[in-house]
Amino acid sequence: MPIRHRRRAGAATAALLTASLVLGACSGDGDGPAPEAAPSTAPTQQVTKGEQVAPETWPLTGLPVKGGRSAAARHPVMVLKMDNTSSSAPQRGLGSADLVVEELVEGGLTRLAAFFYSDIPGTVGPVRSMRASDIGIVSPVDAAVVTSGAAPITIRRIQEAGIRFFGEGAKGFFRDSSRSAPYNLMTDLAETATLVKRAATRPDDYLPWGDAADLPKGKPGRDLQARFSYGHTTTWTFENGRYRNVNTYAAADDQFLADSVLVLRVRVGDAGYKDPAGNPVPETFLEGRGQALLLHGGRAITGTWTKAGLNAPIELRNRFGTLRVPAGNTWIELVPEATGSVTVG
Known part of the structure; x- marks a missing residue:
């Protein structure tokens, strides 16, 4: 499906311009090489499990690890399933996430999969349920999922995929009395992350x-x-x-x-x-x-x-x-x- 481009609203006399931009290669689409620039200083090599690059980089951001820390944290990648409707406001924890994936759920709404690895915050949420869609989202980095639960068919598929998950009743979870259920389930992610041991190797990029x-x-x-x-x-x-x-x-x-x-x-x-x-x-x-x-x-x-x-x-x-x-x-x-x-x- 084409991507539609529009000119950002400016002066009142500016005309709206909409043009089709097809995703993919096409001649003269402006996606040619960038102007000649100084050599790249950021690592560009994709890292596989067990490999190291200099400098070490975080797998979810590609940013260098500073302060003598290791890119292999003391915990696996933690993925929080977060509500993304007005009922979730204010969401907590997104500012500490390395990466976020937004996916479609029922009713035409969306839900967030917030990835945490280089920084594990305290209170995050509201925590909501998993979907089978999450298998393809979290599996590449062998992540553990923080969730309010899931439908029985989804839990079975998540378990068959070998994905670890933690829900209400596990360490760190609590109900926030200032919010309405079911949008009041929160967790102290720093506590929940202690439930699983650190990965033996650095996750893939x-x-x-x-x-x-x-x-x-x-x-x-x-x-x-x-x-x-x-x-x-x-x-x-x-x-x-x-x-x-x-x-x-x-x-x-x-x-x-x-x-x-x-x-x-x-x-x-x-x-x-x-x-x-x-x-x-x-x-x-x-x-x-x-x-x-x-x-x-x-x-x-x-x-x-x-x-x-x-x-x-x-x-x-x-x-x-x-x-x-x-x-x-x-x-x-x-x-x-x-x-x-x-x-x-």
């Missing part, structure tokens, strides 16, 4: 990390609207060198400011059951291939993504070869390819 100087020129990309359904669109704007989620539910002092926003167009099917309100539960298939869009530094670069299986890493390419995400904090939008849409301004 979640994305192919690189340097902004090596990005193709791309197109202007200061604003993004990622529409998951008629009921939900996530909006981003580029401010002070980073992307801000305009319609976030996060607390004002605890927001996730993204260095990059990565949009992956994905297939969505029926998970095979309904929620208590009778809504069919969708399942996002994060494997195979699809169109990709990377926003960084106020510009947008088109390409494709591939993922050989649920456990496999995400690979990105454009017509010049491997497309690397500049090291930093990244928000990934899993937008349905058939029913969603993406508009860039």
Whole structure:
């Protein structure tokens, strides 16, 4: 599905301009090599389990590890399933996340999978339930999931995939009396993370990390609207060198400011059951291939993504070869390819 571009609203005399931008390689699309720049200083080598690079880098950001610390933390990657509706406000913990994935759930709403590794905060939440979609999201880094639970069919599939998860009743979980149920389940993630021992090796890189100087020129990309359904669109704007989620539910002092926003167009099917309100539960298939869009530094670069299986890493390419995400904090939008849409301004 094409990406629609629009000119950001400015002077009253400025005309709105909308043009189609097809994700993928096309001649003259502005995704040529970047202007000649100084050699990259950030690591661009993808790291596999057991390998080390100099300097050591965090697997969820690609950023160098400082202060003599090791990139293999004392805990596995912790993924918090967080509500993403107005009932969740204020969300807590997103400002400490390394990476966030937004996925479609029932009712046309979305839910967040917030990844924590380099920094484990205290209180996070509200904590909500898992989906089968999470198998492809968390498996590449062998993450442990923090969740309020799941439907029996989902729990069975999560267990069959060998994914560890922790829910209410486990260490760290509590109910916040200032919130309404079921949006009042929180956890002290620092306590919950002690329930699992540290991984023996550094997790794989979640994305192919690189340097902004090596990005193709791309197109202007200061604003993004990622529409998951008629009921939900996530909006981003580029401010002070980073992307801000305009319609976030996060607390004002605890927001996730993204260095990059990565949009992956994905297939969505029926998970095979309904929620208590009778809504069919969708399942996002994060494997195979699809169109990709990377926003960084106020510009947008088109390409494709591939993922050989649920456990496999995400690979990105454009017509010049491997497309690397500049090291930093990244928000990934899993937008349905058939029913969603993406508009860039």
